[in-house]
Amino acid sequence: MRTIDRWLTSPWRRSCAVAVAGALPVLAFPAPSLWWFAYVALVPWILLARSAPTGRRAAYDGWCGGFGYMIAMHHWLLPSLHVFIFLIAGLLSALWMPWGWLTRRYLGGTPSPGRAAAALLVLPSAWLAVELVRSWQGLGGPWGMLGSSQWQVGPALRLASVGGVWLLSFLVVAVNVTVAVLVSVREARVPAVASLVATAAATSAAWVWAPRPDVDGGVRIAVVQPGVVDGHASAEKRFDREERLTRRLAGQDVDLVVWGESSVGFDLGQRPDLARRIAALSRETGADVLVNVDARRADRPGIYKSSVLVGPDGPTGQRYDKMRLIPFGEYIPARSVLGWATSVGKAAGEDRRRGTEQVVMHVGHGLRVGPLVCFETAFPDMSRHLAEDGADVLLGQSSTSTFQHSWAPEQHASLAALRAAETGRPMVHSTLTGVSAVYGPDGRRLGPWLGIGASTARVYDVPLAHGVTPYVRYGDWPVHGALLVLAGLGATEGIRALRQRRSGAEPLVPPARTAHGSPARPGR
Structure with a gap:
């Protein structure tokens, strides 16, 4: 453990480790199709982000992990886009920076049982917000949504009829957070297990309630x-x-x-x-x-x-x-600025035209x-x-x-x-x-x-x-719920920050410490 702590004090080594951790979920998708791995694939990334010495470093861990995730998920584009794929991944990876910061915010140091339990709601909600933003067609679309890794699991498909792939992504991230808490936060294991049982009960009820196709x-x-x-x-x-x-x-x-x-x-x-x-x-x-x-x-x-x-x-x-056209494959966004992409890869030489309905x-x-x-x-x-x-x-x-x-x-x-x-x-x-x-x-x-x-x-x-599934009837309700959670979080954090500023209170999350109790050296 001491050797690992020393090794991670190097910003470059830590960044590489987080990028590799972020790439791990790709193994749950085809062609490997290790669907079960999705439920623990985020744990190394979460553990690294929670151990970050500062909030800034945790946000950077979110970026590094997102970069690894995007490159691994879209590696097959490399022959077509060449170096451009790294630029795209670098820009989109910024979406995970708040997720990394929130991971340390709720799981860093020695979190209270209540804060660890809240992480089971906040972190999956933040992940859904990332998937929502990057699902915009102009940013590359929803390829590689974490819930899509469950495409061959019967019970998961049943849940997809209730809340779509969004619900699956939320549940997969929630299980990963729970496992990370069980592994690293001894004081919060009881609420983590309780939350996991509650999640299992809720999903089982949804599975039983969801109407089957007639x-x-x-x-x-x-x-x-x-x-x-x-x-x-x-x-x-x-x-x-x-x-x-x-x-x-x-x-x-x-x-x-x-x-x-x-x-x-x-x-x-x-x-x-x-x-x-x-x-x-x-x-x-x-x-x-x-x-x-x-x-x-x-x-x-x-x-x-x-x-x-x-x-x-x-x-x-x-x-x-x-x-909905593929960016760079069927059109080049802002061609007057990014048209040079045609000289380094197989980007579209002429923009395709779009349909209207x-x-x-x-x-x-x-x-x-x-x-x-x-x-x-x-x-x-x-x-x-x-x-x-x-x-x-x-x-x-x-x-x-x-x-x-x-x-x-x-x-x-x-x-x-x-x-x-x-x-x-x-x-x-x-x-x-x-x-x-x-x-x-x-x-x-x-x-x-x-x-x-x-x-x-x-x-x-x-x-x-025929018949109407709950997802068709109610739409992307897991996303709406996640956004409400984050809006409530933002309001709560704003009020707390205002009170701390007035009272001069210490921040909620203490500096991260090594396994031996000494303060970790600040990283990037």
Whole structure:
């Protein structure tokens, strides 16, 4: 212990240790998928922040840990963004600085049982505030929300129908705080255990109370995954392969055929020959075909990514233009200032154009589907709004071909499980090169994934369920609750600071001490 204390007195060593601690939660996500590890992954970070010699150092520990978290979660972007990913991570990591400061504020020194118990509410609330801010599309979106690591856990999916991925994140952080208190604060172990029992009782009650999806029908949906296509004229070759694979679905009584993102690289208005070929496929299979067009529009300026429904007579007129674009991948924020990113990575050479509203499409056989394009499947609010608007099935059209040999395809495919569980609607995740997946209305996977590089068409029997989940009805209530907690905290701290200033009282948290009782040397 003495050796560790001495080693951590170096600001640089401490910073590296905290950054590594912040990176640990990535192991709970695909591809490792060690979901159980999420419940202890934050403990080293919490213990380091609580032992910080000053509040300023604790805030810096929050930054270092956030930097490690962001780099680990988005490491697969490195080949595309190069050094720019470190700049982005450095800016977003500042969101964790208040969380680090609060960790020391409530757990530093020898906290009272009441203060340690309060940490079980304050620290998860502060974490949700971080996830809320970074979930804004312009800051990169909600990729890597801690609760998303629980995508394959049945009870967690059930809780997602109550409070969405936000509730899962809150509970995961609360368990981590409890474990950290049990490990490091002997005086507060009893209230920590009591709080953990209360949390378990509350979540168990929510699990029992949450209504289960009422399955009342089913459809047969085919996913067409062409696989890797190399060489010149790859858009033409991909279309040819998708056409061949789709023809195999003839006679299989399919209700809908779904192609992946950018499956058609030409505007169908300018290429009527392609529209006729897709319409012929619709007649052969007896099903409408949902394609995704990534091309410059003939009827308006700019490049759009659009979900287009094609029936036996050609395009049906139902179209959805992608609304939330990937920063740097599909547009460059403040291009006049940050346009140099195109010279150091694979940033967008031209900004894509945005759609203006979500669309529920009416497919043959009375089916209503809600399309989402790639990045949009990470946003809980978008799938919730589609469910509110009457969608029977959620459809995600995606392509992670650029990141084929990374953890990105598995991470992306797992998000559809959360969206299905939150809304009580099945979700189809169709990609170009994998991973494609289909989930039932309870978020459980239907059949095997179509893995990376697979070139095939597969039919899934998808159960339909209706009714309104608590998450769809009440929205992001865990976030609202967390913000109320932080607002109350801010008011309380302001009043306490004012009283201390008037009375000259000592601060609540004493300087951190080493295991031997001597004051720790101040760090950065």
